[in-house]
Amino acid sequence: MTDAVMTEGGRNAAGRLRLSPAEHRRLARKARLRRELTGWMFLGPMFLCFVLFLVVPVCGTVWWSLRTGNIASGTSFVGLQNFYDLPGVVGAGSAIANTLIFAAISVPLILVGALGVALILAKIRHGGSIYRFLVYFPVLVPGVVAALIWLFLTNVDFGLFNNVMKAFGAYPVTWLGADSALGVLAVLDVWRNIGYWAMFFVAAIIGLPTELYQAAELDGASTWARFRYLTLPLLRRIIFFAVIVSTIWGLQVFDTALVLTNGGPGTATTTVIYRVWLYVFASNNKVGFASAISLVLILVILALTLVQMRLLRDRRGID
Amino acid sequence: MAVEAGTGRVAPAELRRSAVDHARARRASRRRNELLRHLALAVITFILVAPFYYVFLASLKNATEIFSYPPKLLPFPPFFGNYKKLLFDTGFLRWMFNTLFVAGSVTTLKIFLDSMAGYALAKIDMTGKKVVFLAMLILLMVPIGALVVPLWALMSSFGLIDTYAALILPPLANPLGAILMRQFILGLPKDLENAARLDGLSEFGIYWRIVLPLIKPGLVVLAVIIFTDQFMSFIWPLIATTSDELQVLTVGVAALRAHGGANYGLWSASAVMSLIPVGVFFFVLQRQFLARSLAGALKQ
């Protein structure tokens, strides 16, 4: 192939190239195509799943949030009506409120607790691994099972909490009453997630430069001062990351609410995803409202994700 | 804690003595602090672990013992009726099998899908990969729970509701694995694949013979993340299956709670039995489990 072009006329306008520009273009295109094809062979399968089971459903949520009816017998377009009606629909407002309150209680407790545990755990010299093991264990308990376990803690008659209260001579408490159920649910979440973030913070703390601490100690900084002026600022981004991610997780609460309290008493612990499930799968078929409320949740999560990505990009810019 | 440094002028002998004192005081305070830390951690872990023991106790009690006060703190003589009932009168073993089968399938499939996608995202110069990666980052946190309506519609239009496929396919969409694998593969030295390319390996050969063996630690962490997430997943299996034979552990256990009245003995036994695989798995792969938390830091 090359010989054919290596004739007298081979010295073309491009200089001393032996192949014509057209031939080069053709071959380059072929090589490029082969590379693209290889790339998509690798990315394709995962990408297909990603599109089919994540991108399409997200679009589907938008689509159905603008419609009313039920999936089986057909839906019709209603524009933004679902969103206008949402505040008035049974349970929608309380579901959003419950979810926000739940996150507002559980996230700070989880993170403050986890940071405290991590600060102690990171400094311990001997036997740290057994504590890590035990602190982390609740993390691996499925929500359903965790809720079952908490039934045994919160039971009015024989629950662990009331047995402890009785041992101290106090009156038993109705833990899953209308006023306290959401709080108990949040504390359950603290129990389940504190280990995860504690290990996360331990890793971050161990990674901090020790020279800084030695210097601070020489400067006479107390333990509190070292925490306040070194650890906290150095972990600022890590902590921010934890706040965003644990909030996103908190907004998804469902299985513990279903098993521990059945969303009750009344609607006291009915959360957003719980409400979606009720709208569509448990009782009446309200696809439009279910999608609308799902979309609100998705948008909030996307907003939080974008804040997080923005933050990481900023960090990259500085480093 | 920090021992105050001596101030003012001191005679050399005095200085030496005080230095020794300082060192001794410092050692003592170190020991005291270590002890305090152990004490604090012991209390914290006790609080975190006590519920497990309380439920374990309840599972070995009969109905009247569960309600008795003060509670029996040692399970003796143990009552095995709850476990017998759980194993023989409910679908527990079937649920357990379903969970392990589904989680195992998802994990196996995803290890390959994600590592291949990660390879393409990290190493192959192709159009559109930046957009794909950005889309994956943006949708990373969208939970399956917010997508149950369209997912259900999609799966039922495929006629897959109430099949294993319905349980296995949607979780494959999670982009976390591909993002993590991209990160891991980006960390491999570029010249290694170049050497392999010159040695005659195809693109797939490089992935299979060079990249996969070298990111094995990352693959194990990914497998642990996927498996535990699947083990814990609830809302999608709840919606995707209707028949008893296809219920996974979480759905089955939730059904025990929802139907057939209060049966605390059975509930406690099911809670304990559900934790066995977690416990075993965790014990074997402790290090990788803890790396789950670290993987969070890689989510960029």
Added chain:
Amino acid sequence: MTATQPAIELIDVGKHYGSVSVLTGVNLAIADGEFIALLGPSGCGKSTLLKLIAGLEELSGGEIYVGGQLANYLKPSDRDVAMVFQNYALYPHMTVRENIGFPLKMRGLAKEAIGEKVQAAAAFLQLGAQLDRFPDELSGGQRQRVALGRAIVREPLAFLMDEPLSNLDALLRVEMRTELVRLHKRVGRTTIYVTHDQVEAMTMANRIVLMHKGVIQQVGTPSEVYSRPANTFVATFVGSPPMNLFQGRVDSAGGCRKFVGAFELPLDGIAASEGTATLGIRPEQVQIVPTDTPQALGATVELVERVGADSFVVSQIADGVTINARVDGARQVREGDRVAVRLPAAELRLFDAAGRAVD
């Protein structure tokens, strides 16, 4: 392949990433069996050029011929070249034996044949005892040998080496240098050797290709590049300390051509046209002579660097203009001395306004 056909030929090769140009207009023909050094400062494009030849990067323009065959669109493994990487790029999960045998295995050779070739290469490289170890159990020098072994078992048309010695300590580097030369003599294959170390290039190569900012500055034997630098970049990059350069202009007023700058110097026998010019001379050609020598420039010694056999004498010949001279180490010159320097006309190099050598 005919005897006169180059082993590797580059025609108008260019490479750019987006709007950033890394290589432009690279033309080079490398004869079979030649040891070529690509020399230049970091970022000059020499490694990119090597990768283009290997097929690890895609050309933006031009043609590359390997063994007479157009290689632009060939896979790296089909180009019949082997590469030794700066960080060795050994497969960490394979033993030395597997590492060296890997390219043969990929070419579908029989097990026994691979075994034999690996044994032979290992014997040649004195790796016999390390064959069943993993790369992370080897010393830097041993890893280097394994990387070489992996290249030579393939018996390729050409070896491409990307700064292969830069990760070794100074002593080992000198040792491996002689070993590479020995290897080249023994195997006789074309070798393209990328380095930023002029000593490596000067001692090992048959020809040096000097690169700067993605453009070839000069191609020549080590002595050509040293004594007849093609431009001011080469003059300063090659040689340590670099060539003395003086800014000025060529003036032919009054019948005789002379260089006018910080000092004036008649230019006998140099065909220079008038205009801005740079005058250059190697330090070892600068003579320090008694102050009463005719045609010498008066100077004050500023600094004497004694490096053993030689001394480098930096003297001021005009305000802010110094000249570096290499003299015998035994010679007594002290800082502050008044001396005279003589620049022999035969050793002067003149560069035009663009920095190109005037010949």
